[in-house]
Amino acid sequence: MTTEEKIFNAARIVFQKKGFAGARMQEIADEAGINKAMLHYCFKNKQLLFEAVFMNAFSQLAPQINEIFNSEATVFEKIKKFTNSYISFVIVNPYLPSFVIQEMNNNPEFVLSFLNHKNRPDPTPLLAQIEKEIAEGIIKPIPPKQLLLDIFSMTVFPFAAKTMIKGIIQLSETEFNEMMEERKTSIAETIINSIKK
C-alpha cells in the first residue's frame, strides 16, 4: 500500500467518524502511521484531502444506482434490486450515509456544486417509467417522486440514524444487523404491497 493510499484510508476513517471540522490532521497522520507533513506533501491541505475522500465516497454510490435505474427491468424488479444491492453496499460502508448527510448539512454549496458535474444518481428514467406503469394500470396512481422518496428513506435512513435507532428501538449490534439483512427484501415487499393494483 502506497503512502498516499495509507493517508487516504486513514483520512476516510477519521473524517467519517469526526466530520470535516472535527477531524484533526495529526489524528489522520497517526492513523496512517506517518508524519503530519506527509499529508500536506501528498494532498496540499485539509480541504483538498477532504474533497478527495468525499468525492470518492459519493462516486461509489452513483454508478451502482444509475445502473439499476436505467436497466430494462420493471419498476417492481428495480425496487427489489435497488434495496437489495444498496443495503448490501452500505452494510460494508456503514459510515457513508451519515457522513454524506453531515457534510451536506454543513457545506451544502460544495456538495451541490459537484452534484451537477459528476456522474450523479439520476432517477429521471425511473420516474418516467413509474408514470408509464401507472398509465398502464400496473401501479396505483401515486406521485412518482413521493414513491422514490419512500424507497430512498426506508433504505438509507436506518444507516444514517443507526445510533439513534439502536437507542430508541433497543437493539443490539447483532439485532440491528439482522434487521438490515431482513430489510434487503422487506422494504421492496412493503412498497410493492402498497402500490400494486
Next chain:
Amino acid sequence: MTTEEKIFNAARIVFQKKGFAGARMQEIADEAGINKAMLHYCFKNKQLLFEAVFMNAFSQLAPQINEIFNSEATVFEKIKKFTNSYISFVIVNPYLPSFVIQEMNNNPEFVLSFLNHKNRPDPTPLLAQIEKEIAEGIIKPIPPKQLLLDIFSMTVFPFAAKTMIKGIIQLSETEFNEMMEERKTSIAETIINSIKK
C-alpha cells in the same frame, strides 16, 4: 428577551448549522449580539452550552411522540397522527433531524447516556399493540420493529437529507415544502395500504 435567551437562540442556530466541532464561540456571540465573555459567564463553557441546546432540541421531540404512542387509538390512527404531527413539527424546526443525527454520529456515548435517563421516546406500547392487531387479524403479519422503522424512515429522512434529496430529485425549496405537506397524509396511506388485510 434575556441575554441568556439571546445566547441560547444564537447557539442553537450556529450549532445546528455547523455542528459542535465546527461552531465557533465568537460566531455564537456575534449572532447573539453580545460579547464572547458573556457566553462563558452564562454557560461556563462550549460543552455545557452545547448540551443545553442539544437536550432542549431532543426533549422537544420525545413527549410529542410518546403522547401519540401511548394513546388509546388504533395502530392505523396512530400512524396517521404520528406522521402528520411529526412532519408539522419538523417543518417548523427543519434543522433538527440532521443536527441530532450528526451529533449522534460524532458523539454516540454522550447522546446514548441521556437517552436512557431523560423522557426518551418509548415505542414499546406501540410495538405490543401492533403484535396484538396482527394476532387479531387486523394487520398483515410483519415484524413490528420493521414497521416502526419504516414509519420513522419515511417521516424523518427527507428532512435529515434535505439538501441531497433536493439535489438528486431536482426540487426547488417550494416544491420540497409542497411534497412534505403532501407526506403528512401520504406516508400513512402508503404504510396502511401495505399492511391492512
Next chain:
DNA sequence: ATCTTTGTTAACCAAACGGTTAAACCATAC
C-alpha cells in the same frame, strides 16, 4: 561517483480558538 528527483521527518510558525481577567457599568437598597 555525483547530481537530481522523490519521499520522509523533526522542528517550527502564525493564526485561530476556547477560555480568563480585571475593570467598567448599572440597577437597587440603604
Next chain:
DNA sequence: GTATGGTTTAACCGTTTGGTTAACAAAGAT
C-alpha cells in the same frame, strides 16, 4: 450619594491547529 452585587466588556493568555521549512534519506539518471 454611595455601597453592593449582578451584568457586560475589552484586552489578554495558553493551547491547539493547519500549514511550512529545512534538512535528510533513498533511488534512479548521467
